[in-house]
Amino acid sequence: MASSPRTVEEIFKDYNARRSALVRALTYDVDDFYSQCDPDKENLCLYGHPNEAWEVALPAEEVPPELPEPALGINFARDGMNRKDWLSLVAVHSDCWLLSVSFYFGARLNRNERKRLFSMINDLPTVFEVVTGRKTAKEKPTVESGSKSRNSTKRSIDGQPRSNPKLADNSYEEDEEEQGDTFCGSCGGGYNSDEFWIGCDNCERWYHGKCVKITPAKAETIKFYNCPSCQKKVRQ
DSSP: OOOOOOSHHHHHHHHHHHHHHHHHHHTTTHHHHHHHOOTTSSOOEEEEOTTSOEEEEOOOSSSSOSSOOOOSOTTTTGGGSOHHHHHHHHHHHHHHHHHHHHHHHGGGSOHHHHHHHHHHHHTSOOHHHHHHTOOOSOOOOOOOOGGGTTTOEEEOTTSOEEEOTTTTTTOOOSOHHHHHTOBBTTTOOBOOTTSOEEEOTTTOOEEETTTTTOOHHHHTTOSSOOOHHHHHHHHO
16 A cells, blocks of 8 residues: 555545545446445455545455455345445445544544544535435534434423424524433433434434434334333333
C-alpha cells in the first residue's frame, strides 16, 4: 500500500474516494454488485479503494490485517432478505467500515483534528442515506421511530401524546425542549440527535437502537415493534 494519509485533508480525501466507490457499487453498479455476491461463494467483503474503484473479494489473509476489514460474509444473507433491505444492511456496514478506516489513519491526530475530520465527514450523506434515499439536508434534529415513523407518537412528561416531529409533512414546529423530554426506556439516557432511536408501538416508549439491538436497516423491516419489556409481558 502507498504511504498512508496523515493529515486531516489527506484522510478525508481517502474517505471520500472510498465512499464514492461504495456508493457506486450500491447504486449505479448495483446489478453487477448483486451478481458478484453469490451466496454459494466463501465469505465475501465489499471494499472501496482510494482510486474510487469498488471490489467484492475475500478478506485479507494476514492477521491482523493492514487496515480494518469490512463486514464479512455479506453474500450469505443476499437471498434470504428483500433486495432493498439487504442493500441497506450492506450500506450500514459500509458506513461503519469507512469510519473505522478513517479513524485508523487518524489515530495520531489530536483532539481538535479528529473533531474537524468527523465534521468534514458528517457534512456528506452516509452511504446508507444515499442508498435508501433518505433526506440528507441539514434538518432540525428529530427522534426517529424507524419503520413506524408514519404513525408513531411519543409522550411528554405529563403523559399526553405528542406527534413524532418528523410526521407533519416535514414541518419542524416543535422546539428543542420537546426533544429533551425523551429518555431511553432501557438506559435512561436523554435524547441525542446523533443516535438512532426506535419507538415501541405498544407502550410508546423510546429506545436507543443500540440498547435494544435494532439497527436502522433492521427497523425498516419491522411492521410493529414491541420493546423488550412488552415482549416479556406477552410471553408471561
